[in-house]
Amino acid sequence: RYSLDRSDSLKTIKQSESRLKTFFQRGPDAVIIINENQEILEWNSKAELIFGYRANEVIGQPLSETIIPHQYREAHIKGMQHFLKTGEGPVLNKTLELTALHKTGHEFYINLSVSNVKLGNEWVFIAFLSDISERKKTEEALIRKEAELLQVKLQEERKDEFISIASHELKTPLTTIKAYTQLAMTLSDGCTPVVTQYLQKADEYAGKLNDLINELLDVSKIHAGKLRLTQTEVEMDSFLSEVLASMQQITPTHTISLEKNEPAKVKIDSLRLEQVIANLISNAAKYSPGKDQIIVNAVKKDDALVVSFTDFGIGIPKEKLSKIFDRFYRVDELSQEFSGLGIGLFITSEIVKQHGGKIWAESKEGEGSTFYFSLPIVS
DSSP: OHHHHHHHHHHHHHHHHHHHHHHHHHSSSEEEEEETTOBEEEEOHHHHHHHOOOHHHHTTSBGGGTTSOHHHHHHHHHHHHHHHHHSOOTTBTOEEEEEEEOTTSOEEEEEEEEEEEEETTEEEEEEEEEEOHHHHHHHHHHHHHHHHHHHHHHHHHHHHHHHHHHHHHHHHHHHHHHHHHHHHHHTOTTSOHHHHHHHHHHHHHHHHHHHHHHHHHHHHHHHTTOOOOOOEEEEHHHHHHHHHHHHHHTOTTSEEEEEEEOOOEEEEOHHHHHHHHHHHHHHHHHTOTTOOEEEEEEEEETTEEEEEEEOOSSOOOGGGGGGTTSTTOOOHHHHTTSOOOSOHHHHHHHHHHHTTOEEEEEEETTTEEEEEEEEEBOO
């Protein structure tokens, strides 16, 4: 009977040892066991994979001379001495992220958890380690990306601040220049035709510069969230006809044809929507040199009024269409031939959006473009 009980006990012990050995060798983490002299007692297959050392290369060797980076070895030795004197250790029973040394000499990040057990009169330390170098690379890449985005944001804020200050500083002297030019024009009756022509040119370009400054100020207002609309309900068919008639007066190179003008009541800021229409007409004329027609339509679709502007000009590359409403964006192929800062369509887009509408474009290179915007109809 005793013999049978002892045999069962030994069998149970062997099974338990087998399970522990399997866990030790096939567990998800590297497992390293050292004694209080820092000598490596156990080194599982995962440790071999992570650190590059075979078990027979490190068993009996001091841990500090294998996987601990040189700059941490003295601290490791002092930490062990402190524990043996006081029973306290700064890394025990904690999960830490630190660097370890591979057999090839490179350092990499690991996750470390250390427990201590006393066997007889000697302390034994069991370390569970996992390689987290890929995770750290991802984290570092995210940190770098966030830093880059923050840098871009700061640069944009500085740019907007500069644009705002510069625009305001230019506005006052430009207004004075334009006023004196117009005064000189009223007093130029006795001047030669050449002088009169020069004054007219000076007034024309002062006006263009004034428009540019106003656009830059609008960009600053939009970015700061300070573009305010004063909206009233209007009959869009009448409003559109009046604005296009005014635009025809200053667009002598093209005939603006209003083909469909369905009646609809909309709520708009008249000055800002006139700015939208003027910009789309100006663009249509600008980018259709040698052509002479711009077609405008206003049709109701569901609960919105859709207004379109079609030219027969150079068109826009398909891959660039999604970017044309971005701030300061200009189509590379056109930037040399046509002047501009790439802010007109951005402002136009933002004004339409603040009206609760949408804006988009369709185009074919060499055939022309159609720009659309929609506005909610007041029921």
